[in-house]
Amino acid sequence: xxxxxxxxxxxxxxxxxxxxxxxxxxxxxxxxxxxxxxxxxxxxxxxxxxxxxxxxxxxxxxxxxxxxxxxxxxxxxxxxxxxxxxxxxxxxxxxxxxxxxxxxxxxxxxxxxxxxxxxxxxxxxxxxxxxxxxxxxxxxxxxxxxxxxxxxxxxxxxxxxx
Numbered sequence: 001x002x003x004x005x006x007x008x009x010x011x012x013x014x015x016x017x018x019x020x021x022x023x024x025x026x027x028x029x030x031x032x033x034x035x036x037x038x039x040x041x042x043x044x045x046x047x048x049x050x051x052x053x054x055x056x057x058x059x060x061x062x063x064x065x066x067x068x069x070x071x072x073x074x075x076x077x078x079x080x081x082x083x084x085x086x087x088x089x090x091x092x093x094x095x096x097x098x099x100x101x102x103x104x105x106x107x108x109x110x111x112x113x114x115x116x117x118x119x120x121x122x123x124x125x126x127x128x129x130x131x132x133x134x135x136x137x138x139x140x141x142x143x144x145x146x147x148x149x150x151x152x153x154x155x156x157x158x159x160x161x162x
Contacts, residue, residue, distance in 0.1 A: 005111040006045055007073045010123035012106050013099035015065040019056050027098040030091055031056065037086050038071065043078020046117050047071040058120060070123050072112060076147040079109075105131050108139050 017023040031054045038044055048070035050057045060066040073079040082088055108127040112118060118126075130139035142148045 004114055006114055006116075007076055007079055007109055008070065008112045008116075008118050008123070008126075009073070009079060009109045010068060010070050010107070010118075010127055012060055012066060012068045013095065014063065014102060015067065016098055016100055018065060024098045027091070027094075028056065034088050034091060037088065038082055041078065041082045041086070043074035044082070045072040045074060048118075048120065060120070060124070068120055068123065070118055070120065072117065076145050080148055107141060109141065109145070110139050111137075 015024045015027075019028055035047065035049075035054060038047060048055045048058065048068065055069055056067045058068060060068050071079075073082075083092065105127060108123070108130045110126045126139040129136070130141070133139070135141060135144040
């Protein structure tokens with residue numbers, strides 16, 4: 001978008017089992033590592049987290065297995081680098097082990113003014129906007145961003161929530 005704006009993203013997934021269950025424990029055990037890599041990444045600005053240090057206790061729609069991930073990045077390249085060129089990519093490839101296939105959209109990006117920390121309600125509203133109107137300047141996916149390219153070659157098949 002340009003000076004004065006940063007890239008926000010929401011992705012959410014519905015765990016195949018409740019947090020703490022053996023099926024999803026490898027994912028849960030890796031969260032601190034992956035979140036730490038994100039926070040040390042060039043271009044990382046902020047991420048939603050609870051007092052526990054992650055967002056797994058912040059249930060979406062009252063469903064403790066539907067968990068959000070909201071983060072803000074300096075630009076498209078910063079987010080792309082984290083998603084596709086760090087350990088995150090290995091866990092992204094394994095997402096079908098831990099997450100159900102959702103029948104609706106689960107990923108959205110949008111531009112926010114520098115310093116803005118989006119709420120879960122704001123992020124869900126952006127996702128609803130994307131579902132209702134398709135990609136616009138207000139809510140979009142990777143394909144909407146001219147500067148994004150890694151997702152075309154690195155993305156896995158659409159089998160579960162990202």
